[in-house]
Amino acid sequence: MKTGNIVSKLYDSKKISIYMKNIRVIDPVRSLDRVMDVQVSDGVFKLINDNQEIGVTSCIKELDCSGLWLIPGLVDMHVHLREPGEEYKETIETGSQAAVAGGVVAVAAMPNTTPPNDTETVTRFILDRAKACASCYVFPVAAITKGLNGQQLTDMGNLVEAGAIAFSDDGNPVMDSTLMRRALEYSKIFGVPIISHCEDKMLSADGVMNEGKVSYELGLRGIPRIAEQIMVSRDIALAKYTGARVHIAHVSTKESVDLIRKAKTEGLNVTAETTPHYFSLTEEKVYSYDARYKVNPPLRTQQDINVILEGLHDGTIDAIATDHAPHSFLEKDIEFDFAAFGMIGLETSLAVSLELTRKGILSPAELIAKMSTNPAKILNIPFGFLENNGYASFAVIDPEEEWVVNNDDFYSKGVNCPFEGQVLKGRVKFTVINGRVVFAREEYSWLAK
Amino acid sequence: MAYNRKDLLNIRDLTPEEIEHILELAVSLREINERPIKKVPTLRGKTIIHLFYEPSTRTKMSFDIAAKRLGADTYSISTSTSSMVKGETFLDTVKNLEAMKPDVFVIRHSVSGVPQRIAALTSASVVNAGDGTHEHPTQALLDMLTIKDFKGTLKGLNITIVGDILHSRVAKSNMWGLTKMESEVTLCGPPTLVPREFATVPGVSISYDLQKAIQNADVLMVLRIQRERQKQSFFPSLREYARLYGVTPEKLKNAKDSLLIMHPGPINRGVELDPAVADGPRSVILDQVSNGVAVRMAVLYILAQRSYSQENNGGEPL
Ligand SMILES: [Zn+2]
Numbered sequence: 001m002k003t004g005n006i007v008s009k010l011y012d013s014k015k016i017s018i019y020m021k022n023i024r025v026i027d028p029v030r031s032l033d034r035v036m037d038v039q040v041s042d043g044v045f046k047l048i049n050d051n052q053e054i055g056v057t058s059c060i061k062e063l064d065c066s067g068l069w070l071i072p073g074l075v076d077m078h079v080h081l082r083e084p085g086e087e088y089k090e091t092i093e094t095g096s097q098a099a100v101a102g103g104v105v106a107v108a109a110m111p112n113t114t115p116p117n118d119t120e121t122v123t124r125f126i127l128d129r130a131k132a133c134a135s136c137y138v139f140p141v142a143a144i145t146k147g148l149n150g151q152q153l154t155d156m157g158n159l160v161e162a163g164a165i166a167f168s169d170d171g172n173p174v175m176d177s178t179l180m181r182r183a184l185e186y187s188k189i190f191g192v193p194i195i196s197h198c199e200d201k202m203l204s205a206d207g208v209m210n211e212g213k214v215s216y217e218l219g220l221r222g223i224p225r226i227a228e229q230i231m232v233s234r235d236i237a238l239a240k241y242t243g244a245r246v247h248i249a250h251v252s253t254k255e256s257v258d259l260i261r262k263a264k265t266e267g268l269n270v271t272a273e274t275t276p277h278y279f280s281l282t283e284e285k286v287y288s289y290d291a292r293y294k295v296n297p298p299l300r301t302q303q304d305i306n307v308i309l310e311g312l313h314d315g316t317i318d319a320i321a322t323d324h325a326p327h328s329f330l331e332k333d334i335e336f337d338f339a340a341f342g343m344i345g346l347e348t349s350l351a352v353s354l355e356l357t358r359k360g361i362l363s364p365a366e367l368i369a370k371m372s373t374n375p376a377k378i379l380n381i382p383f384g385f386l387e388n389n390g391y392a393s394f395a396v397i398d399p400e401e402e403w404v405v406n407n408d409d410f411y412s413k414g415v416n417c418p419f420e421g422q423v424l425k426g427r428v429k430f431t432v433i434n435g436r437v438v439f440a441r442e443e444y445s446w447l448a449k
Numbered sequence: 450m451a452y453n454r455k456d457l458l459n460i461r462d463l464t465p466e467e468i469e470h471i472l473e474l475a476v477s478l479r480e481i482n483e484r485p486i487k488k489v490p491t492l493r494g495k496t497i498i499h500l501f502y503e504p505s506t507r508t509k510m511s512f513d514i515a516a517k518r519l520g521a522d523t524y525s526i527s528t529s530t531s532s533m534v535k536g537e538t539f540l541d542t543v544k545n546l547e548a549m550k551p552d553v554f555v556i557r558h559s560v561s562g563v564p565q566r567i568a569a570l571t572s573a574s575v576v577n578a579g580d581g582t583h584e585h586p587t588q589a590l591l592d593m594l595t596i597k598d599f600k601g602t603l604k605g606l607n608i609t610i611v612g613d614i615l616h617s618r619v620a621k622s623n624m625w626g627l628t629k630m631e632s633e634v635t636l637c638g639p640p641t642l643v644p645r646e647f648a649t650v651p652g653v654s655i656s657y658d659l660q661k662a663i664q665n666a667d668v669l670m671v672l673r674i675q676r677e678r679q680k681q682s683f684f685p686s687l688r689e690y691a692r693l694y695g696v697t698p699e700k701l702k703n704a705k706d707s708l709l710i711m712h713p714g715p716i717n718r719g720v721e722l723d724p725a726v727a728d729g730p731r732s733v734i735l736d737q738v739s740n741g742v743a744v745r746m747a748v749l750y751i752l753a754q755r756s757y758s759q760e761n762n763g764g765e766p767l
Pocket residue numbers: 170171197249250296297
């Protein structure tokens with residue numbers, strides 16, 4: 001239930017003061033994973049080493065945090081906030097509230113809004129709105145091409161100047177290989193990544209789910225896995241040829257993992273992300289014809305999941321993002337063919353991903369690296385670490401708490417959660433940005449008062 | 450009870466016993482269609498709504514006759530559009546329809562999965578009267594009844610289905626049904642229109658050569674080919690399609706004498722089926738049509754009776 005929780009706007013949030021005893025601190029940057037004490041005094045974060053004498057301020061509340069984890073605030077490098085243009089689906093305000101409720105302190109907002117983020121005006125609008133009403137940091141990703149239509153490059157320099165931190169035509173692939181080549185070359189001036197949504201549009205055509213036995217049985221048009229494979233292959237070839245860096249968004253197939261692994265072995269400047277739904281759900285969900293499971297790229301097979309898990313384990317896949325794509329009932333409770341693509345994920349991402357630590361795929365520190373440190377590095381933004389003796393951004397989570405997913409309890413306006421009704425394990429207790437409490441679940445709401 | 454489901458949405462999920470049960474009931478109800486007064490009061494007071502979101506005269510007529518012969522009241526809502534009312538969700542649609550207090554919805558839609566989604570939201574029974582390229586369960590049931598009439602069994606037969614398997618809901622429902630009844634099914638057509646993955650279904654094999662696929666067949670089901678598939682490059686021209694996969698007297702030269710020719714209609718004469726074959730002695734196409742009414746009577750009887758027995762603890766005897 002949301003009632004009782006506190007979620008604050010970033011500019012309006014209160015500095016935190018607390019002494020946390022016996023909390024498991026996980027910091028991939030320091031290679032730290034240890035139960036210890038942490039003091040935060042008026043927002044200033046301090047790791048307390050054993051036997052360290054500290055002058056505990058008498059007014060700071062001491063709390064036994066046994067069983068809880070303290071992690072650097074998560075960075076979600078792939079979200080859709082729908083503002084400007086589709087505020088009935090999500091806004092910068094509601095999307096950022098969903099973020100902090102999920103332990104996320106910074107999001108990269110994809111440009112496929114209405115109008116798209118292809119000019120400085122839109123970039124500035126997003127940043128202004130975020131400053132006025134967001135609960136977390138919002139970093140705009142600008143379009144590679146004007147109008148996201150794959151014809152002409154945007155004014156990348158001006159967009160970077162206005163605050164864009166990466167470029168992507170997400171939702172639409174850049175089909176023209178020459179244009180993609182130019183984008184990769186040109187982006188080198190600014191050192192910002194090009195994020196590629198890899199899909200051969202001619203092959204995916206009007207497909208609505210993974211092509212294979214299930215799509216044939218269900219009579220739904222297929223999106224073949226080669227639509228992704230061919231474009232991942234092309235973009236790696238372009239990155240090699242131009243010497244530029246490319247980031248592959250939402251990896252969904254085993255073939256993509258193999259291609260990226262090979263590229264990394266060759267030393268190419270290629271990074272990649274996947275999302276919780278690609279390593280936890282299969283196309284079999286579509287037997288229900290429930291459009292909550294309609295997403296692009298589509299849910300694939302157990303074999304793909306297995307190879308994506310290997311890719312996460314061996315470092316081929318650098319980051320876990322959500323591709324949080326909120327929609328209303330009008331886009332989702334309709335015919336599968338006509339429904340919109342996309343799933344929400346900000347409020348379930350951590351819980352679903354924690355499963356990877358239980359399965360032994362990733363250590364807790366490796367998981368946090370993929371959800372925080374690595375995406376921050378790829379985007380070159382100052383997150384993903386614990387600032388000792390400074391204003392740190394972090395989340396405190398209970399990795400064992402079980403909860404039933406109820407879409408109605410989410411801060412996101414999106415109705416399209418694919419984990420609805422499931423029991424998930426692991427929950428964010430409170431989230432702190434720059435020493436300020438932006439989210440506190442009911443039992444910790446006193447922190448924000 | 451041999452059929453306990455609320456709905457009839459596909460053949461894939463049915464058991465052989467359930468199929469058998471519907472076919473047996475269809476045989477016993479078929480006699481009504483031969484009476485001078487072709488009407489019984491079995492489903493009197495029941496409301497059956499036909500929802501046709503895709504134009505179809507034959508299937509709708511067949512369901513309507515079936516419902517009326519059992520004494521049910523029928524209403525129909527047809528829309529020419531392929532989508533439901535814009536801006537309306539499934540939940541809205543179902544709320545509106547339930548206000549009419551129906552016992553059974555008969556739904557045809559051009560998009561796969563719509564009957565199943567509506568069924569999940571309503572307490573009324575739903576019959577899938579053909580959805581997109583998914584399934585057409587009553588067509589497969591009437592096809593199976595027809596085969597059984599002529600062959601005496603559904604077991605151990607060789608059945609070839611030729612044409613656009615990929616887009617055919619009739620082919621899929623028959624593939625599931627006939628293999629469940631322990632016949633062998635050969636799917637035949639150009640590789641662009643025959644998904645290889647179906648070869649993994651037990652009892653199913655795939656052939657791109659019609660002559661070979663006919664040789665051993667006891668039944669040949671011919672599917673209607675849609676002209677627009679040519680534009681999508683599934684085959685280069687109707688002329689070439691007809692040459693390779695059109696069923697002509699020459700291609701039947703090596704066929705068994707007892708081969709049955711079936712077609713779900715309407716036929717593109719001279720494309721997938723030569724008129725000489727369609728009207729020839731092996732053709733049972735008109736038997737399929739009459740069995741359509743019997744099978745749909747059986748399905749409506751089972752589903753409407755289900756809600757009846759829930760209310761009254763046992764229905765009126767037939
Ligand atoms: Zn994308």
